[in-house]
Amino acid sequence: MTEELAATDAYLRQAQCSAIAHHDEGLELDRTVFYSRGGGQPGDIGKLEWADGSVGVTDTFKKNGVVLHQLGGDPPPVGTELTGTIDWERRHILMRTHTALHVLSAIIFKEFDAKVTGGNMEPGSARMDFELDSISVEFGQQVEQRLNEELAKGHEVNVLFMARSEALQDPDLIRTKVNLIPETVDPIRVIDIGDIDRQADGGTHVANTSEVGAVEVVKTESKGKANKRIKIALID
């Protein structure tokens, strides 16, 4: 199993590691600073460097539980000591985008009583779908105002590891379907944002909502009955 450093330190940009296996779709490392695609967050890109070479990492994802680093060129031999460096600018934008989505889902749930049905993100923009009966431009403006108010309050974002038995009793985690996480996962990683949001989550987030900056609702649209989409974008 690859040690995934981003799970406990989202701000780590570089780490030493070694190549342990070549797979058809990518290189396996003993430990990695790269976040592997999941939960709507894209995988990291960056580079691997060693004594007499380097190669770009063009995507990071899991296949059959193995973290694979897709490379833009020839892989280093197994056993090579490497320095892995992520594209930090892109990752930090993704952390801001991802954190904004949590606050968005919390506002829609607490103030409009609607759950999330889906979502996806790219660096600097994202969409989220909700079980809302209707949506309008005015609603989008109202949500945008509330979102920026909450982000600016500077809620702390904490990463917790909870025993599975405890997580299965937590009302917020029940709401976000913690029971669907495979039974072998214990403890469960939880992202806690001030007193507004708590969910089981594998992604990377900023440490404080004020770090997200200002966000704009760029589009609202109906994707069918009880399925309404809100698109957001970071302003800078």
Ligand SMILES: [Zn+2]
């Ligand atoms: Zn998250």
